[in-house]
Structure formats: structure tokens, C-alpha cells
Amino acid sequence: MKKNIGLFVVLVLILIFAVFAIRWIEHRMKYVISDAVFVETDYLSNLGFNRVSGKIIQLYKKEGDAVKADETIAKIDDTDYKIQLENINYEIESLKQQKSQLENQLSRIIQENELNQKITSLTTQEIEKKIESLSAQKSQVEAQIEKAKKDEERYRNLLEKGLVPKAKYEEINTQLKVLLDQKKAIEKSISELNLSKAKSKETVELVKTQGQVSKEIQDQISALENKILALTKQKEDLENQIKYTELKSPYNGIIAKKYVSIGDIVKAGQPVYAIVKENSFYIKVLLEETKLSGVKVGNKAYIKLDAYPDKTFEGVVESIDIASAAKFALVPRDISAGEFTKLAQRIPVKIRITKGDMGLLRVGLGGEVEIEKK
Structure with missing residues (x-):
């Protein structure tokens, strides 16, 4: 009797494993999965004073503060x-x-x-x-x-x-x-x-x-x-x-970095703040060339960020770069002699976020993405 019960348990476990394995295989066939995921933005601006230099007398914002378009965020002495x-x-x-x-x-x-x-x-x-x-x-x-x-x-x-x-x-x-x-x-x-x-x-x-x-x-x-x-x-x-002498924000956004302090002497054009434009975030995926099959512009994508493991962001593929990321490296590989180690190249894929709390996003956050195949 005990032997039959043990055999039944084993069969049940095998069945459960088989179901999960089939579902896992089906999921892998339906989605492209990658963990080379980064939060990026097209609007990260280093702001400095135009044509004027002098001593900083006011810094109205700190890192993480929201700013409005044309809002004064810093001032130098104009005496x-x-x-x-x-x-x-x-x-x-x-x-x-x-x-x-x-x-x-x-x-x-x-x-x-x-x-x-x-x-x-x-x-x-x-x-x-x-x-x-x-x-x-x-x-x-x-x-x-x-x-x-x-x-x-x-x-x-x-x-x-x-x-x-x-x-x-x-x-x-x-x-x-x-x-x-x-x-x-x-x-x-x-x-x-x-x-x-x-x-x-x-x-x-x-x-x-x-x-x-x-x-x-x-x-x-x-x-x-x-x-x-x-x-x-x-x-x-x-x-x-x-x-x-009054530094103004060019658009609605968030202070990403403060480079100076009150009392500092700054030159014209020297960065004072870095600002990320509001709702300008997107997901950049460095997708292996072996996973490109079935990935098209317009495909849905689901993103989980390491900083918020319990939240899922939705998006769509907006563009697929025409060249690999290695092509634009500072020191590209020299393969003219025919001697190279074959590596899977990565193609940058841009995903526009369509659903999720954009206020949680920060440039540079990593995570994982699942892109539907077509």
C-alpha cells in the first residue's frame, strides 16, 4: 500500500513538473526574454548659465525635486x-x-x-x-x-x-x-x-x-x-x-544631479544641474542577435525592474537599431585578420512605456523584459 502511495506521489510530481515544463517551453516560444534592460531617456540635459559667469547665490532645487518649464532653479550674483x-x-x-x-x-x-x-x-x-x-x-x-x-x-x-x-x-x-x-x-x-x-x-x-x-x-x-x-x-x-543670471528649466522634469553649491564660482556653460524631462523615460534592451527572430516594431512588452519586483510595466517595441551596440564601441573589434572569438552580438531595442507608474522610474535602473513574438 505504501509503495503504491509513493508511486502515485512520484507520478503526480512528474505530471506537475511536465505541466510546468510545457508551460515554460510555451512561454519561451511566445516571448523573448532578456535581462539586459536599462531605463533610459532622450531628454537628460546638463544646464548651465548662458554667457554669464559669477558666484552662485541661490540654488532653488535639490536632487529629486520636480521643476516646471521656465521655472528659476538657480541664480548668480548680478551686481x-x-x-x-x-x-x-x-x-x-x-x-x-x-x-x-x-x-x-x-x-x-x-x-x-x-x-x-x-x-x-x-x-x-x-x-x-x-x-x-x-x-x-x-x-x-x-x-x-x-x-x-x-x-x-x-x-x-x-x-x-x-x-x-x-x-x-x-x-x-x-x-x-x-x-x-x-x-x-x-x-x-x-x-x-x-x-x-x-x-x-x-x-x-x-x-x-x-x-x-x-x-x-x-x-x-x-x-x-x-x-x-x-x-x-x-x-x-x-x-x-x-x-x-537666472537659470531656468527648459521643460517640466526632475532634478537628476546637482553639480555645484551656493558660493561656488561658475563659468558660462558650466553644468549646474542635470534635468530629466517629465515622462521621457523609455526602456532600452540590448537584445542578443539569436533572440531577434519574431521581434517586430509594435510588439507588446512586459518589464519588471529590480527596484520594484512587485510591479509590472507594459510597453511596445518602438524601434530596433540597424547596427549592433559593439559597432559604436569606443574601441571596436578589429576582425580584418580573421582572428576573433565569436560572440553573440547585441542589438539595441527601444521600448516605449504605455502603462505603469512613470514617477517610479529613474535613469539607469535595470530589470528584465519579456517581448511578445510575432
């Missing part, structure tokens, strides 16, 4: 940059005041110039007309003088002979003197007008000089405008640099 900005603002304001003064001066000179040009133009024309008129009068008087001289000489001869009374001669002589005085007055007037004309020409030269001064002032204004423009660009650049 020197603000002092430079104040100096540039003062210099720009000073140059603007100089420019305003020159513009006012230029406006006055232009107005005076225009007025002088009008006055000079009118005065010259009037003087020339007066000179022309007086010259005509002088010619007439000179003709009268010539006639009066002849009359005076004729009456003087007649007077000497006693043929005309003395009063008549004196009348003729007086007319000659009047005409001579009139000629002198006209010549004096013409001389004065010529002097006025010369002064008018001096005014024209003054107008020309003022025009040259106007050009020089305009050149000074242009030079100031160029300086103001250059300083304005410097100001805008400094304002950007002041903004850069």
Missing part, C-alpha cells in the same frame, strides 16, 4: 552687470542731452541763416538798383556840367569885354558850382552804396560760414547718434545677460 547697465544708461542719457543741445543750436543757426540769406538777397538787389539810378543821374549831371562850363567860359569872356552884366555871369557860375556839388553828392552816395554792397557780400560769406558750421554740427549729431545706437545695443545685451 556687476547691473552696475555696468547703470553706467551705460547714464552715458546714453548724457549723449542724448548733448545731442538735444546741438539740435537746438543747429535749429537756431538754420533759422538765422535763412533770414540772413533773405535780407542779403533783398539788400543787394536794392543797392544795385540805387547805384544804377545814381549812376544815371551822375551822367546827366556831368552832361549839364560840361554845358555849364562852356557857358561860364563864354560869359566870363563877354564880362571881360563889358558885353554882359556881372550878375548874369555870377548866375551862370553859381549854376556850375551847384552842378559840381550835386555830382560830388551823387558820387558820395554811390561810394556809400558800394560800401554797403561790400558789407552785404561779407554777410553772404558769413552765411556760407554758418552753413559750414551747420554741417559740422550735423556731423557731430550723427556721431552722437552712432554712439547712442552702439551703447543701446550694449544696453540690450547687458539686459539679456542680467536675465541669464
